[in-house]
Amino acid sequence: MTRLSLVAACMIVIANPLGAQSPLTGTAKWADSASREIDAASAVGDLDRLTNAAAMIDRVLTVTPNDPLLLYYRSLALYRMGSQYTGMKRNSDAKRALEEADHLLEQATAKSPTADALALRSSIIGQMIGLSGNPLSGMTMGPKSSRMLDHAKELEPNNPRVWLMSGMSAMFTPKAFGGGTDKAEQHLRKALTLFETDQPVPPAPSWGRADAYIWLGQALHKNGKYDDARAAYQKALELQPKNGWVVYVLLPALDSAKTPKE
16 A cells, blocks of 8 residues: 555544535645544543544654644644543553653644644643653743743734643642632633634634633632532533543532532
8 A cells, every 4th residue: 555545544534523524635634634533532532532543643644744733733632642641540651642742742843833832832841740750840841831831822812722721731830930720710711712712724723612611610629619610511511521531520529529528
C-alpha cells in the first residue's frame, strides 16, 4: 500500500461521526476529521478511540510532517490521553503522553504560534509540573507556562480556549502567586461568555465549552457554592451526557461535600 493509500484508508477509519459531508479537502479535511473524532472520544472518555485517533494523525503526518494544525490535533489527542491516564493513576503513561504533546507543540508553535497552540502547550506544561514529583520543576516550568499563556492572550484576547486554560491554571496556582479559585471562577466565566459567540471556521479548534463548565463546577465546589457547582455540571452534561468524570467522580464528590458528616 502506498503512503497516500494509507492516508486514504485512515480517513475511512475516522469518518465524520455526525455523518456530515465536509467541503474541505486535503490536509484541512484530515484535521477537521481528527478534531471531530477527538471531541467524540473525549466526551465519553474512550481512551482506545483517542489512541486510534492519535495513531491516524501520525500516519497522515508521514505525508505532511510539518503541518502545524495536524501537529496541534496530535497534541490535543495526547493531552486528552494524558488526562485519562492521570485519572487512572497511570502517571508514567500520562507523563509520556504529555511530554510527546509538548514536543509536537514546540514544533507547531515554532512554525505557527497560534493562540490555541500556545494555550494548549501552557496547560500541558502545567500538568507536567504536577507529574514531575520534583517541587523545583515549578520554578522553571511555571514561568514558561505563564509566558505562553500571556502570549496567547495577546494574540487572541477573545479566544475562549485561552481563557479556559487560564482558569484551569489559576486552579492550581496559589492565590499569593496570582491564582486561586476566585480567579479561576472569573476566567472560566469569561471563557463561557466567549464560547457563546465562538464560531471558528473548520478545521480551526472549536472544543472546550463542556470543559469550561466542568472546571467552573470544580471552582464553585471549592468555593462552597454547591448549588451553582451542580448547575455547572448539569450544563456540561447537556453537552456531553456520557461524561464519566462528571457522572461518576465530580457529582458524587459534590453530594458527599453537601452531606453533613455524622
